[in-house]
Amino acid sequence: MSPKRAAGLVIFRSVNQAIEFLMLQTSYGEHHWTPPKGHVDPGESDWVTALRETKEEAGLSEEDLEVYKDVTKVLNYNVNNKPKVVVYWLAKLKNPETKVQLSDEHQDLKWLPLREAQDIAGYEDMKELLLEFNEKAKDLSC
Ligand SMILES: Nc1ncnc2c1ncn2[C@@H]1O[C@H](COP(=O)(O)OP(=O)(O)OP(=O)(O)OP(=O)(O)OC[C@H]2O[C@@H](n3cnc4c(N)ncnc43)[C@H](O)[C@@H]2O)[C@@H](O)[C@H]1O
Numbered sequence: 717m718s719p720k721r722a723a724g725l726v727i728f729r730s731v732n733q734a735i736e737f738l739m740l741q742t743s744y745g746e747h748h749w750t751p752p753k754g755h756v757d758p759g760e761s762d763w764v765t766a767l768r769e770t771k772e773e774a775g776l777s778e779e780d781l782e783v784y785k786d787v788t789k790v791l792n793y794n795v796n797n798k799p800k801v802v803v804y805w806l807a808k809l810k811n812p813e814t815k816v817q818l819s820d821e822h823q824d825l826k827w828l829p830l831r832e833a834q835d836i837a838g839y840e841d842m843k844e845l846l847l848e849f850n851e852k853a854k855d856l857s858c
Pocket of ligand 1 (some may be wrong): 720742744745746748753754755778792793794795800821838839841842
């Protein structure tokens with residue numbers, strides 16, 4: 717059986733030269749926090765999924781973002797004993813004042829610097845991803 721597949725964008729904004737990551741809290745389950753992402757529909761590419769889910773979950777379009785297609789990372793973990801693969805790309809919110817609009821799937825959002833984003837994410841692989849993407853984001857914001 718092929719693993720469940722999801723894709724999303726790790727979105728940062730630069731405010732007074734500080735980098736902040738967008739984290740969304742689910743309105744279901746254990747109310748965990750992740751960047752915008754979701755299941756890849758049949759026949760859909762990971763890339764199209766990432767953009768679609770970002771629009772659906774955060775109200776942000778490709779035009780609002782600078783997406784870095786070469787900055788990507790894949791997480792592999794188990795959900796209910798079944799393998800799941802999640803592909804993320806790094807993206808910058810062009811105008812840091814653009815408002816995020818949540819769907820019913822999420823109940824809260826936060827823009828957080830690295831450490832706090834890592835804390836709220838909780839999982840080691842996501843902490844590592846955020847660390848790597850933070851380094852890239854610093855380079856890209858210079
Ligand atoms: N418990 C629930 N109750 C009611 N409706 C539910 C539900 N779970 C999902 N749904 C429904 O599914 C829809 C979500 O679909 P989508 O929005 O399409 O898909 P998703 O982001 O991949 O969903 P999910 O939140 O389940 O994924 P994640 O891997 O973060 O999270 C899945 C699990 O993996 C854990 N997890 C997240 N990141 C992890 C990591 N890096 N390592 C290990 N575990 C991780 C999470 O804590 C969580 O337990 C919702 O609209 C809702 O209707």
